[in-house]
Amino acid sequence: MFTTRPTLQGTFGMASTTHWLASQSAMAVLEDGGNAFDAAVAAGFVLHVVEPHLNGPAGEVPILLAPAGGPVQVLCGQGPAPAGASVAHYTALGLDLVPGTGPLAAAVPGAFDAWMLLLRDHGTKSLPEVLRYAIGYAEHGHPAVERIGETVETVRGLFETEWTSSAEIYLPGGRSPVPGGLLRNRPLAATWRRLVAEAEAVAAGREARIDAARRVWREGFIGEALADFAARPAMDTSGERHAGTLTGDDLAAFAAIYEAPVTYDWHGWTIAKAGGWSQGPVFLQQLALLPTELPAYGGPDYVHLLIEGCKLAMADREAWYGDAGNGDGGAGRAGGAGAVPLGTLLGADYNAARRALIGEHASYALRPGRPDGRIPRLSKHASAVASGDGGSLARGIPGDGTGEPTVGRAGSVPGVDRNGATRGDTCHLDVADRWGNLVSATPSGGWLQSSPVIPALGFPLGTRLQMAWLEEGLPNTLTPGRRPRTTLSPSLALRDGVPVMAFGTPGGDQQDQWQLHFFLAVALRTTVRGGLDLQGAIDAPNWHSDSFPGSFFPRGMRPGSATVESRIGTAVIEELRRRGHRITVGDAWSEGRICAVARDPETGVLSSAANPRGMQGYAVGR
Template identity: 50%
Template sequence: MLPSKPELHGSVGAVASTHWLASSAAMRILTSGGNAFDAAVAAGFVLQVVEPHFNGPGGDVSLVAHRAGRDDVQEICGQGPMPQAASIDAFGRLGLSSIPGSGLLPACVPGAFGGWMRLLREFGTMRLADVLAPAIGYAEKGFPLLPETALAISTLAPLFRDEWPGSGETYLTSGPSPAAGSRFRNPTLAQTYQRLLKTAESASSDREAQIEAAHHTFYQGFVAQEISDFLASGPMLDATGRRNSGLLTGEDLARWEPTVATAPSRAYGPYRVFKPGPWSQGPVFLQQLALLEGFDLREMGQGSADYLHTMVECTKLAMSDREAWYGDPAFTDVPLDTLLGEDYTLRRRAMVGDSAALALRPGAPDGRTPFIPPLPTQDDAEPDSELMSQLRNGLPTILRATTAKADTCTVTVADRHGNMVAATPSGGWMKSSPAIGSLGFPLGTRGQSMYLVEGHPNSLEPGKRPRTTLSPTLVLREGRPFLAFGTPGGDRQDQWTLQFFLNAVEFGLDLQQSTETTVFHTDQVPASFTPHAYRPGVLVAEETCDPETVEALRRRGHEVELVPAYSLGRICTAGFTPDGEFVRAAASPRGRHAYAVCT
């Protein structure tokens, strides 16, 4: 374990996010009288500016929010649906058996803006101008470019110059690729924010009416029109190696609204854990907790072979159920109550043996027959260039053999009133879709996670939400606010955050220490992103894992793969001390730019 920084404590507010500028923007909102929800929105918009390789206005966001004085948590779904023109037959007519991971075809309705607006309108207190000001400032005046963003731009520069001119206008404004640490600006994005704000303020002097007007302007005004015109302007190169047009229209944007609902939850000792619904992978965390409740984890010991084996085997069972049963509840009957029920859990827990299971083993809730479609095959020959290799991979990261994969962003905030929020924004990243030059951002590509076969909960249908990996978490302790946390990491989010949570509640580590232990995960379940890779039996662990533990796991049948120390995940967390006297926060040292602030 690294020499630990302290767990931060304060009296006004606590913030942790995947970028220090977002965390500082959120703290400025808190110290100016805003609440946790106002602060999270400000941080979310800053992340769109300073981490454009991982998220943007054209992407999506998953949120869980707890209002002070209440005993529940609300989920806000900022995952937009697929276009009405998107169908299995439509992709079949293009000669495709899977949805490509880049380009215009996988674009959904952008949900991030609507999700943040819903949080601000119903949970926040500040005006739109207040929470947009930091993002507008950084987009207009500039910010120090992260090395990861600089790498993405330099690698993709030929694509931006030759095939995606809007991306060239947005990211190559100075000609050659910008250097890491240089001042980078996105004046077009600043103008988009400013125009949204001006339209909103012209519509009304009322706070909530302004926020509603901004939503309307994005989804039915000039932003929707620019998106529609861009998609109608012609095909663009994508992962197929061909040029395809998009299916999204202005009508798709106009009919969408983010939803708010009570978040699914499960008790774990004195804690109640809340997650987004099965339109995300969030309930996997709850299923894992249910399974693990029958094991004495403390007796096993944190980091022992017994502990890692049990954790991974329970994850395989929960994730297998995700593959068979999770999807948009508006289109499919997800048997979530049964999946979290005691009888079902007891039967599933009995399947955890002494050796590593090497196959997906979904359950049969209520006697229903599980169905996991065959994995999609690549529609075209192997890529003939590095650029096409990048486009074929649906994750936002630039492929490098020595680079650990990380993606997405996280924001967590707690305030002195007892409010808490956790958000995981992603999508609309620069690698996977051409930027719209007149707006300063690209669209998302979440559609790549859907199946082009009939009869699965995550099968493509017009207007259906693709199942997202975005999975923030909130925890109440004996009915009082306790923790908000999340991490980047695609399909692995609910493995890494589970380890963090158990470090804190089972093994007594403080929040900062809980982010710094050896992290591990299984790669047995197919990834949601193209090329949907999976590796049966593989257990990935950071090289800080005890060698005796590694050998014991190999004897149990795990194929242990060691990766560089402190390379998996970027846990961010904010919450309250057990006595409720102070707010507290921590941020993982991984990735180096996640940052926690308390005051």
């Protein structure tokens, strides 16, 4: 079949990311003798530089890794709420939602420590060897993609009047980055050079120097600058200036952790995801809701089934997902009172009953289940927007499919005010090497429009606390020391217990919708050249629903919504409308930004593919 690009195949190494410079940097590491984990770290730091509107060093990253011959693991780079980030603190400020921007929305940064653990425990390269690509692009510049300048323009007024440290990097001389023009971030390059120098000065050996760098981040000049800047009031989406709650003690106490994945078996495949502190199990619940026999691929019955199953899974996300705080990663295995009941949520009996709720017509209701007889409880805000009583909040979700969060695209929330009410996005990367290692990571947060740039460091804080609710007693209540439920959701797929595919996408609430559609296209459609048709599955028409409370400020929803690519076809669109779906027809190539790599365990043949939408993601390999 025709595809926009070929599915690449080879035996040496493959990388797929949301920016071609990150993909090629990963490949350069592989060519230099590094493994998939070295390459992933190098690519991750390059993404911080070349996609600053989508992620940054003070953001977060969940990583799924499959070391050759070892078990699949989750490496959690999602930091918790600081010790001072209580519901009482925020409500005393007159807030009913965590702001979408500014230091008050900052969780403890988690990405850096996760990258360092991945490099130390599974990589082979030194820290300067993997950082040199990011340092080079930050110091000497990289051709800016169109979206950077467009994003800066949406927050120009905020940068010029409030976040002037951001204007120094992203509005030099009053001009936003020009597409194709060189964009530099010399303060960031200087930060990484100083980090490397200080780590090498106090430690000997690869692992010891990586651990020394982790200490510099937590307690050295970087940690001091992070904590100092968090304490300075800055304008946020509330329209007021607030200081954050992040302190040096919070930074010093954090370390990324390894966890076992949550898995689900489907027709010979096993899908591995992060636990219930993430959105990841939504993918698994959607699989569990599928009937034994599926309707014809891509037809109206098929699309209707997936949209309605997504609504049920997302309703359970709202009622049951969160950081259980019992050491099981929110997977529910510890069985504590606050554990996410994933065993039941993925069980056959539960899903048979839930599947029976899918009718001929679109549902507009938010219908969480009652696993083990437990009574679901939604936040007051979620209940309000679900019932249509949320006023303007019910219109707070963009209709263009860009998800986590979107900046200035057609169909998004109109206007960007001087308080920073704008939306960013996310990145993704996958790498496979000749030794059989696979890794999938979704870095996000700390984007340039999230919070003022810290002048001494060259990057801002993140805003992941906006995921949590300011209401006591919910699974995702803002709680000191607990992780806010994240939308970030990389994936690994196994066949007969052997890891064969790593994939993922940006997109916030859309991530586990787009990924499910991609996976089913891989699993149900024909192969290419004896391998998986990754590019064909990525190119297939995609869609999403916003018929549940959004994860990002202002936490709105669009009951009954479905946004589809026009390529899905007039007949499918009209039939979905007849069934009551509120259809928004997007551009032909507007839904999803999937990356994927794969490995055939019998032949060792590697494959990779990347999303053509936006003309930015690329796969490389040989």
